Amino acid sequence: MNENLFAAIASAFPADRNRTAIEIAEPSTGTIYREVTWADIEAQTARLANMLQSLKLAPGARVAVQTEKSVEALMLYLAVLRAGYVYLPLNTAYQASEIEYFVGNAEPAMFVCSTRNYAWTKPITDAAGVAHLFTLDEDGIGTVLDAATDQPKTHSIAHKSANDLAAILYTSGTTGRSKGAMLSHGNLLSNAKTLVDYWDWSERDVLIHALPIFHVHGLFVASHCFLLTGAKLIWFSKFDQRGVIAQLKRASVFMGVPTLYVRLLADSRLTREVCSRMRLFIAGSAPLLIETFNEFRERTGHTILERYGMSETNMLCSNPYLASQGERRGGTVGFPLPGVDVRLSNDRAERCDVDEIGGIEVRGPNVFSGYWRMPEKTKEEFTSDGWFKTGDVGKRDERGYFTIVGRSKDLIISGGYNVYPAEIESYINDMPGVAESAVIGVPHPDFGEAVVAIAVAKTGATLDADAMIATLKKGIANFKVPKRVFVAAELPRNAMGKVQKNLLRDTHHSLFARE
Ligand code: MCA
Ligand code: AMP
Numbered sequence: 283m284n285e286n287l288f289a290a291i292a293s294a295f296p297a298d299r300n301r302t303a304i305e306i307a308e309p310s311t312g313t314i315y316r317e318v319t320w321a322d323i324e325a326q327t328a329r330l331a332n333m334l335q336s337l338k339l340a341p342g343a344r345v346a347v348q349t350e351k352s353v354e355a356l357m358l359y360l361a362v363l364r365a366g367y368v369y370l371p372l373n374t375a376y377q378a379s380e381i382e383y384f385v386g387n388a389e390p391a392m393f394v395c396s397t398r399n400y401a402w403t404k405p406i407t408d409a410a411g412v413a414h415l416f417t418l419d420e421d422g423i424g425t426v427l428d429a430a431t432d433q434p435k436t437h438s439i440a441h442k443s444a445n446d447l448a449a450i451l452y453t454s455g456t457t458g459r460s461k462g463a464m465l466s467h468g469n470l471l472s473n474a475k476t477l478v479d480y481w482d483w484s485e486r487d488v489l490i491h492a493l494p495i496f497h498v499h500g501l502f503v504a505s506h507c508f509l510l511t512g513a514k515l516i517w518f519s520k521f522d523q524r525g526v527i528a529q530l531k532r533a534s535v536f537m538g539v540p541t542l543y544v545r546l547l548a549d550s551r552l553t554r555e556v557c558s559r560m561r562l563f564i565a566g567s568a569p570l571l572i573e574t575f576n577e578f579r580e581r582t583g584h585t586i587l588e589r590y591g592m593s594e595t596n597m598l599c600s601n602p603y604l605a606s607q608g609e610r611r612g613g614t615v616g617f618p619l620p621g622v623d624v625r626l627s628n629d630r631a632e633r634c635d636v637d638e639i640g641g642i643e644v645r646g647p648n649v650f651s652g653y654w655r656m657p658e659k660t661k662e663e664f665t666s667d668g669w670f671k672t673g674d675v676g677k678r679d680e681r682g683y684f685t686i687v688g689r690s691k692d693l694i695i696s697g698g699y700n701v702y703p704a705e706i707e708s709y710i711n712d713m714p715g716v717a718e719s720a721v722i723g724v725p726h727p728d729f730g731e732a733v734v735a736i737a738v739a740k741t742g743a744t745l746d747a748d749a750m751i752a753t754l755k756k757g758i759a760n761f762k763v764p765k766r767v768f769v770a771a772e773l774p775r776n777a778m779g780k781v782q783k784n785l786l787r788d789t790h791h792s793l794f795a796r797e
Contacts (some may be wrong), residue, residue: 285533286442286631287467287474288327290361295320296485296512304353304515312528318353320512324362328437330361333430334392337414337441339367341389346412348381348403349520350396350420350494354427356505358394358418359495363467366440367391369464370524371461371496373699375759378402383459385410388654394418420519444468450654451593454702462654463594472647473585473596474506476619481535481562481587487513489535492521492542498593499698501566504537509747511546518700530556539567539698540730543574547581557582562603566591566615567698568730570685571720575612589684590615592672594663594772596648614683615676620694622646625669627677633679639687642676643669655709675754692783694723694731699761700731703783706754706762710735715743715752720773720781721764727793732789733766738772745769766793 289519299321306316330658334345347364347370362369370388372381374396385393385406392414395403400417407415418424446469450462477483489508491498508515516529521538521687523545530536530552538546546552563578566589573790579585587610589600601616602608610616618624625633634640649670652660663671673691678684694701703721710719719737726732739745747767756762766789774782 283706284439284441285444285446285467285471286366286439287448287471288360288362289439289442290471291360291363291477291506291509292439295324295510295511299324300635301512302514303512304517306353306517306519307529309520309522310524312525323357324778326354326357327360327364328431328435329332329430330426331365331437331440332360333366333426334361334404335437336433337392339391339413340671341366342368344368344369344370344388345392345394346368346388346390347418348376348396348399349372349394349418349424350373350462352420352422352726353423353517354422354470355496358426358559359501359505360509362502364370364437364439365443366446368447369793370580371451375761376421377756379757380405380759382410384515386413387459387602388450388452388462392416394424395419397424397631400568406607416514433636440721442467443609444471447651450526453593456701459684459705461656461659463650464654465500465596465650469596469648469650470502470506471758473619474502474510476512476648477503477600480600480619481507481564482631483507484536485512486533487511487561488533489513489515489537490518490526490529490533491515492518492526493537493539495700497567498591498596499537499539501594503566503585503591507535521545522594523552527551527556531559534560535562535564536560536769537564540570541568541697541728542573543570543578543586544728547574547577552581553580554583557584558667560573560584560588561705564589568695570612571730574614585610586612588612588615590674591676591715592711594650594670595644595646595672598624598644598672601683608681608683613682614679614685617682618684619648620627623741624684625666626676631665636680639675639677639679641690642684644670644672645669665709680795694733696719696723696726696731696733697729698762704746706733706735706758709754710737710750710767713753715740715745717741717743719772719785720747720785720786722783722786722790724787724790724793726765727796732765732776732794733762734793735767736770736773737767738770745790766790 304318416426420576452460601610723731
């Protein structure tokens with residue numbers, strides 16, 4: 283049996299291939315300006331898969347993609363699966379030094395970039411010996427599609443077993459550089475099937491897709507649920523609450539990070555009436571504030587379903603969809619998904635009691651096989667009995683609901699993007715005149731958490747906070763750049779000499795408080 287994820291997707295295509303699969307909406311108005319049928323998906327993924335195979339890439343070759351969001355980019359992802367290669371999506375905000383690391387670490391055989399990034403991407407891919415560099419832009423035009431134009435529109439799906447690698451997703455590390463989480467066809471398919479079932483998807487569903495497609499949330503969770511049920515997508519190349527609200531009347535499901543819900547609520551056009559056809563609002567990737575959960579229920583009559591996931595594990599926990607399985611409880615991430623084992627361990631590696639706080643560990647067919655070319659790191663992140671240590675800290679109540687109470691990893695989640703303080707501190711510490719720095723996350727009304735840095739000058743040097751921000755903007759992805767930099771005489775330390783970030787967080791807690 284072919285266990286290629288694309289084989290499962292193809293077998294779920296609706297019988298009527300002329301049906302619309304994707305409606306593409308203009309972000310700020312929601313006006314639909316193009317439609318894509320299931321026949322188009324079939325033909326375009328076949329052409330692209332044939333083109334990929336004509337390049338005679340080695341088995342297991344990585345195809346790295348850093349392009350703006352377009353339906354064609356989604357087709358490219360599906361074509362890589364279909365042709366049996368390994369997909370490696372990269373955040374569009376990454377700049378040259380970040381891309382250089384990913385290319386050096388993953389050694390892709392092929393790279394697809396935006397035309398506007400070609401000039402700086404080419405020297406990087408050349409130096410790393412990447413054999414093929416193509417382009418693809420937000421309007422769906424690029425050399426990667428040109429190369430596929432004359433290819434046949436039929437293709438027989440590459441044979442894969444469940445353990446074969448389908449994708450590598452880079453996630454930052456608390457120390458050192460990013461690690462590539464290796465996800466197999468089986469990991470992705472098992473989780474997608476579970477979600478389709480648990481959230482009661484059907485071909486009648488219409489999903490508003492407004493998330494980026496270089497992370498688990500937009501690429502896997504949203505896209506796979508739609509693809510495995512023959513449902514319909516209303517596709518936004520970027521999130522804009524005005525366009526989304528204009529299309530809510532026609533939709534049944536919405537998925538978003540908490541920032542998207544905050545922005546929807548800030549628009550008075552979000553009413554009960556526009557949500558009357560909706561059956562499900564799903565939130566995840568970062569903590570959803572209880573205030574947002576309550577305000578959304580009051581305004582729309584809908585109770586947001588919060589779920590919890592990770593790049594390494596796909597989705598682990600979800601609040602229930604069906605009332606018969608329980609209520610959706612704000613501030614919790616619900617129950618472990620069917621087939622996924624989740625446990626809590628205290629610092630003596632014993633199982634936690636009800637309401638006792640501990641480290642969240644997971645086991646199941648959804649859990650990745652390890653970090654790309656980092657066997658030692660992989661070993662560190664699993665317990666001796668084979669459970670993956672998420673680095674999240676939580677508790678379980680007497681009814682079985684899990685709540686995430688914090689993180690043992692030093693991580694900031696800003697607008698659904700992860701930022702590791704150690705990485706930003708190392709950039710700041712390398713700046714002229716900087717003796718040391720500390721990077722923290724503080725509450726932010728839009729992004730949930732915002733990145734803030736505190737820097738100490740070397741003796742005799744003076745630091746200009748605004749100039750530091752401007753320099754960082756030129757070097758690293760914009761969402762990682764501190765919103766504010768403070769220059770301090772020294773960093774608070776405990777008796778062991780460790781920087782007391784909790785004191786810094788307390789000092790700057792109200793920096794972005796709403797007026
Ligand atoms: C944009 N900016 C940000 C962020 N996004 N700053 C901090 N955090 C952010 N997330 C800044 C830019 O640096 C820029 O600043 C300014 O905002 C405008 O940029 P723009 O790109 O126009 O912003 P936007 O379009 O308004 O984007 C905000 C957003 C976006 C829509 C919330 O960040 C987003 O799509 N987030 C979703 C991320 C996501 O999908 N996460 C899922 C990960 P300046 O002008 O100063 O440069 S998957 C995951 O976590 C697990 C598996 C799970 O459970 O799902
Ligand atoms: P990533 O490494 O980008 O996949 O991010 C995964 C991390 O996002 C998890 O380890 C959690 O810390 C966080 N996360 C995801 N969903 C939630 C949620 N519903 N509530 C709180 N944190 C979440």
